[in-house]
Amino acid sequence: MKKVAALATLLALTSALAASPKDTLVYQSSSDIPTMDPGVTYDTASGGVVENIYETLVTYSGASLSKLEPLLATKWTISNGGKTYTFDLRKGVKFHSGNAFSCADAEYTFERNLVTNSAESGNWFLAESLLGTGANAADDKTITWARIDKAVECNNAGQLIFNLPAVDPAFLAKLAFAGQSVVDSKYAAGLGEWNGKEATWKDWVGKDLTNSKLSQAPSGTGAYKLVRKDSNTLLATAFDGYWGKKPAIKNIVIQKVSELAARQQAFLRGDADLIDGGGRAVDETQVKGKAGVTWVDNLDNTVATAFFMNQNIKNPALLGSGKLDGKGIPATFFKDANVRRAFSYAFDYQKYITDVQKGKGKQRTMLLPEIFGGYDAKVSKYTYDKAKAESFFKRAYGGQLWKNGFVLTANYRQGSEPSQKAMEILKANLEALNPKFRVNIQAKQWSEMLKDSKDGKEAMTIMGWAPDYADPDNFMYTFYSSNGYYNPRLNWKDSQIDKWLEQARSTVNTTERNRLYSLVGKKAFEQAPYILMPAGINYIFMRDNLVGVSASNYNPMISFAATGTFWKELSKK
Template sequence: MKKILITIMALSILSCAQKNRLDLVFFAHTGEITSLDPVYSYDAVTHGTLLNIYETLIGFNGDSLDDYIPLISEKIPSQSNGLISKDDTAYTFPIRKNIYFHNGDILTAEDVRYSLLRFMIMDVSGGPSALFLEPVFGVTSIRNKNGNIAITKDEFLNAIKVDGDNVIIKLKKPFAPFLSIVARWSYVMDKKWAVESGEWDGSYETIKDFSNRTKDAARIIYKENGSGPYKVLKWEPNRKQITLQSFDKYWRGEAKVKTVVEKTIAEFSTRRLMIERGDADIIEVPRIYEEQLVNLKGVKLYSRLPRLMTDPVFFFTFDINTDGNPDIGSGKLDGEGIPPDFFKDINIRKAFACSFDYDRFIKESLKGEAERAYSPIPPSVLKIDGIKRYEFNTELAKEYFKKAYGGKVWQNGFKFTLTFNNGSDVRQLAAEILKKGIEGINPKFKIDIRGLDWAVYLEKAGSKKMPLFTRGWVGDYADPHNFIFPFYHSNGRYPVSQGFSNPELDRMIEYAATETDKRKRKEAYRKIIDIANENVYQIYTIHPYGIMAIRQSINGFVENPLNMGIYFYELSKSEAK
């Protein structure tokens, strides 16, 4: 409580001079901005901010997920206007003239080429580079297994070319979601500025010197030079605060809101007091605290915001790392632990899937404001009916448990630790519901639940030391491939972390990404999901809606889940009502 009061007092001093300004918006959120260099982050908070700083070639039209508007590119490529080749592998973007970077330099087609290539070749571990690497070069990493550059010089030179004011991107093969990726991730920076700052010089020969370079060696982590509607006035990582200022030379006209302050405020009670008093204009709201904001004077509650999200998901580790690992107990199937290959038995996985009370979870954690998940793909991206699914059924779970390991699981029992990340009340509740469901089936079944701080959590996931863990996925772009690949492909994030692969699924996933016929793609994804669900690689719970509280004085708010945050250019502010 003392910490909260000190925080409120400090913010009050800060906000007294600001709260009545009609040209300032204060956004209090929970996550932390980690980098101003797009390649060194892959989190929603950071990229939600970067979208205001770095303009993309094209953008999303309002809240639409598949209707685009031209930005740096003067036109949206299509076959009808001749900017997409007949074989769907070449995209031409005519670059708009007289766009300024924040330092006053004029944006050129070469800046676009450099920015897209740099986004790919940097390929920081855990970063977003694969989003473009896959369609452009046909790889998910610029480095091969030996750490050498995986593309030839000819491939590098021919991938993206400049022809006058046009930028031409050549794909390895047709890639259905390519425009969606461009609309969200084609950040353009000033090549001259980047090179002078000590960044990559744009040549093939120096890729090896910059690819997967450590964050400590990065030169533009703390500065930016985009062409978006806002520039960074001050970023204070220690205070967990960033201040943006409108860019007066922005090509669409200067933003109405001149100053934006984003600050990490971990405690919801503090965020609630701030918006109630007008110290904050926008705050993030956990679903469990929704009722505290209902009918709050001067505040509008948006409680069913669209989200491209599948979360929480339970992930099984198929070959658990036993090195100094207390999470598997004795390491044997003796009632005091589990063997490292415990979850390789499909009967165990099916039993767990039947032991989770899905309806109770939706009612208790999301107040009914969520859709049941039967696959990684949110229905707003692709709705598929009739796929194989699992329901809460303890009798069926008993049958699977009795089959597992020739009856030894039912006879001896087991004990292990289920992990969630600290700060996620929803994932913690999901873990508690699964624990209760399984322990209620057989008193010999024991599950400990433990929360870990994010850095430790990621390290343990990467080293395969968590037998079962909860996590989720937020869409990078609105296409099934962005959910299917990370969950099921052998090179995807979760199969790598879990330790499984299915060559048949790999081939099907790669085919579906290149198929441009919508009907054929949908049928391909139906088959992929049925195979995956039969194997129970993961347990899906919900597709949640988002929730946010905004002062009624804020106008022009449009929610697009692919913004991953607030796009401030659309906003204005009026006198408090």
């Protein structure tokens, strides 16, 4: 009866704010949780839940981004010249349904991910490793069931075997991604999800799993299991049958609270242990230094952000006259490297760091966080230089650009103050160079910007990339390859850079990979396809009785509330 009464009290807590008990963690989020199906998890809000209800074969060792350790696996071997991975799997593990975990569940999981793969699911990079293409069978007719079935299989000893068509130095890191968490195959099939059979696989190709039955009622092997979820609240509780160390915190409550002021008030009262903040400037003013608050600063930032300069703008509405006549721009305006270099010298990086990041920012030399291998601090970087900007503008288009001027229309993400301020800084500096230069900036809904930029319809946008897996390939290929995820937004190609990036993908020699990425960074500086935005410095704040979140164990690849920590590692004093 005590257990029933306690649960009833906790359920009441999820509907109305109350002081957070010692055995309960309350996190107030600004957004909802789109899915709890690992097969389509590709956002931080979903990842923060999935990574705690489910488990992957491997995980990060503490705060390290380069060292991986077994989780549902116990060990692995690599053979066949780096193309075959054999995993021994943990025994005595149960799913929340009560089903025993086996190799069949792991095989089902990865085959399901390959079958349902779409660009929105995050499984494209798994498909690149196992099938040699990021496409699914609907987009690439060479993908057959035989190829999928061969890519991942169980042997007679119960070991899981991956057969890669080519070496992939990032493969293990990809397996640590929350979206590759192992699914309860019998339970999923019982809900009406794919049954894992060849006879039905084509019915599930590219299928959107966001609102799948498995998302609504998940069953993982993680330390916590779902109790309930509605549009505003999620409640999870510690799984009594968990194979690992029992967590100190019994209950997890995630509440969607849209208003920042309401989240701040609940946090300062102690009703919430963690909240989504409002950005450094706001949080330092409203939260830092207040009673009962712990503030952890100077943490690594794994997001890379840039101005995209589209070299083939497929939206006449943004082109004005469509000519270099002072009344608009041609669709290929940014194809001239001198234009891109001039724009790069026209942005005031230090002003952005001072005014927007409140001094807590730094310039990078590449669109690769410095904590990843391959980052070269010696690569040159652009600084705000009016003379150099003017010089390159005068070279552009044989001097016609400087003589005639231009009108550029650029959109920024509505509601994003950092993006707006960045655009305003660039606009002011460009227009101050030449009275014939005009930049029109306007706010646009993020969902519309995402679609239009993917279709090449934005002239200039500001976008960032957070890593799916902890390997430099996830940044360098994404940003700089003509086959990369972001290329449709940029339409830029450099054959030498493409060659270096493919070479880096095909070797496990770390020294060689780092050399190749350095070469890409140097060539990218010369070609200036992007204006690199200064990187912010991460921080966390929490109630001071919460234990387990610190700079020493912070791993930026772990999503939950930006703490870099799993639920099972937290406790309260």
